[in-house]
Amino acid sequence: MGKIVLLILLLWIKPLANPALPDLKNKTFSAKVIRILDGDTMEVLYLNQPVKIRLANIDCPEKRGSQPFGNNAKIALSNLCFGQQVTVYGEKFDRYRRLIAVVANHKKQIVNQEMIRQGMAWHFKKYSTDQRYAQLELTARKQRAGLWHDQNPTAPWEWRAVKHKKSKHQFHTGFTRS
Numbered sequence: 001m002g003k004i005v006l007l008i009l010l011l012w013i014k015p016l017a018n019p020a021l022p023d024l025k026n027k028t029f030s031a032k033v034i035r036i037l038d039g040d041t042m043e044v045l046y047l048n049q050p051v052k053i054r055l056a057n058i059d060c061p062e063k064r065g066s067q068p069f070g071n072n073a074k075i076a077l078s079n080l081c082f083g084q085q086v087t088v089y090g091e092k093f094d095r096y097r098r099l100i101a102v103v104a105n106h107k108k109q110i111v112n113q114e115m116i117r118q119g120m121a122w123h124f125k126k127y128s129t130d131q132r133y134a135q136l137e138l139t140a141r142k143q144r145a146g147l148w149h150d151q152n153p154t155a156p157w158e159w160r161a162v163k164h165k166k167s168k169h170q171f172h173t174g175f176t177r178s
Contacts, residue, residue: 024051024090024099031088033081038063039073039120041098042081044088054098055112056091057128058121059156061147067159069147073120076146080114081105119146122155 024046031044031051039060042053060077063070081103089102103111115121116136123133140148147153 022047024088025092027090029088029090030085032085033083036074036078036082038070039077039115042077042103044086046088052096052098053088053101053103054094054096055115055121056100056102057124057130057133058112058115059124060115060121061153062156062159065159067154067156068150069120069153072146073115076115076118076120077111080109080111086111116140117145119143119148124157126157 029046031046033042034045034050035043037043037052040055040058042055043050044053045051055077060073061067061069063074084106086106087104088099089104091100091102094100105111105114112121113132113136116123116133117140119140123130123137125134140146
C-alpha cells in the first residue's frame, strides 16, 4: 500500500517539475509558437520543451463552453503568431503552471495588445493595471471592433462564473434547470 501511494505521489509531482527547463519567471526569450489553445493561451517550444503561455493583461472569450467570439479569438491569436518565432517576456507562473507573459510576434507587434485592438479580448483589470490596455479596450469599444460589435458582450470572467454556478448546481442535484 505504501509503495502505491509513493508511486502515485511521484507520478503526480513529476509533471510539475521539469528540471530541463530553466525558470522563465522574469525572463525574456525567443521561442516558436507550436499550438494555440484559445484566444489567450498558446504553447511555445523553448529548448525543445513545450511551455504553455497565458497572455498577460488580457482575457478572451471562452472557447470551451461556446462563448460568442471564443473561436474568433483563437483564430485571431493564431493569425498573429502561430508557427512564428516570437519574443516572450515572462512574468510569473499561474496556478496552472502556465507562464504569464507578454509576447511579441515577428512584426514586433505586442500580441496581447493586438488582441484587444482587434476586439478579441478584454483588459483583465483584476490582474492588470496597465493603462495602455485599458485605452486600447476603450478604442476597440468605440470602433465596435470584433466582439464589441455585439450589443452587450459578456466578459469571460462573468461567463465562467455563470458556467461554474450551473455546473455546481448540476453536480449537486444531478440535473439542470431550464
